[in-house]
Amino acid sequence: xxxxxxxxxxxxxxxxxxxxxxxxxxxxxxxxxxxxxxxxxxxxxxxxxxxxxxxxxxxxxxxxxxxxxxxxxxxxxxxxxxxxxxxxxxxxxxxxxxxxxxxxxxxxxxxxxxxxxxxxxxxxxxxxxxxxxxxxxxxxxxxxxxxxxxxxxxxxxxxxxxxxxxxxxxxxxxxxxxxxxxxxxxxxxxxxxxxxxxxxxxxxxxxxxx
Numbered sequence: 001x002x003x004x005x006x007x008x009x010x011x012x013x014x015x016x017x018x019x020x021x022x023x024x025x026x027x028x029x030x031x032x033x034x035x036x037x038x039x040x041x042x043x044x045x046x047x048x049x050x051x052x053x054x055x056x057x058x059x060x061x062x063x064x065x066x067x068x069x070x071x072x073x074x075x076x077x078x079x080x081x082x083x084x085x086x087x088x089x090x091x092x093x094x095x096x097x098x099x100x101x102x103x104x105x106x107x108x109x110x111x112x113x114x115x116x117x118x119x120x121x122x123x124x125x126x127x128x129x130x131x132x133x134x135x136x137x138x139x140x141x142x143x144x145x146x147x148x149x150x151x152x153x154x155x156x157x158x159x160x161x162x163x164x165x166x167x168x169x170x171x172x173x174x175x176x177x178x179x180x181x182x183x184x185x186x187x188x189x190x191x192x193x194x195x196x197x198x199x200x201x202x203x204x205x206x207x208x209x210x
Contacts (some may be wrong), residue, residue, distance in 0.1 A: 018070075020059035024169070024207030026051055028076055030102060030198035033185060042086040044186070046100040046196050051079035056205070057110070067111040067120065074124065080102035081133050084192060095137025100196050104128040106152070118171065122154040130193040146193035151178045151189065158205065166210045173203040 027050075034045035053076035061069045081099025083090045091098050108124025132144040158171025177199065186195055 002131070004151060009024065013145060013197065015175075020070075020209065022055075022057040022070065022207055022209045024055040024171075024205045025203050026053035026055060026074070026076065026203050027051075028201055029201045030079075030201040031084075032100070032102075032196045033182065035182075035192075042205075043088075043120045044192060044195065045085050045088075046180070047082040048102070049079045049082060049198060051103070052077050055205070062127075063111050066111060066113045067113050070110045070121065072106075072108050072110055072124065074104075074106045074108070074126075076102075076104045077104040078107075078131070079130075080114075084196075098133045098192075099133045099135075100135055100193070101131045101143075102128070102198060108152075110116060110156070112156070116157045116167070118156070118160055120156050122173075122175075123151065124154070125149065125151050128197065130197050132193045134189070144190040144193055146190060146197075148194075152176065153178055166208050169205070169207050169209055171205040173201075173205065175201045175203070182191070197205065 003208070026099065029050040032049060034043055034048050036043045053074060055072055055074040057070040057072040059068055060071050063069050075080040079102050081101050083092065083121050084100055104126045106124040106126035110122035111118060112118050112120035127147060127149050129145050129147045134142045152175050154173050154175035156171055156173045158169055161168045181195065182195055186192065
């Protein structure tokens, strides 16, 4: 019985050692939607959301053509504020500022092929929070959050350095949401957070596989 236990432990150790993990640091630039108020109203927009993120991946198997399948969790940290604009002009007035911020948490499945370079695609489901941050001249701050769950499709290209154990990686990604989920007309300030969600994104990645 002891020998059987030792054999099980040994096999478990080999399985654990064979697992393939990755960690990555992300720099993302997300292009927001804009919105033109009906009836000839102003165009409401904000600048590109720019921020950092973290990703952890675990290889779970192989797909067609020898593609590596990775289960991934990605956290894109809340960005710094971008001014809200009406017809290209900041709406900050009377000491009150209006700025948009964005962050997300996502889980996804990525397929990656390696033919000298790495290339592939990822489908992930994200909980995205877009926030209108309002500050007055007394320093009082209010955040009006809008959260949506949307699927995203991303395309990737990169390179993995062929070292023995820990392998450095670099890459570029382009992603699009598969649904907009913007809904109805803009009626109150909080609707800005709903209307100015990202419509596409570009991401630079650097990480390690081990």
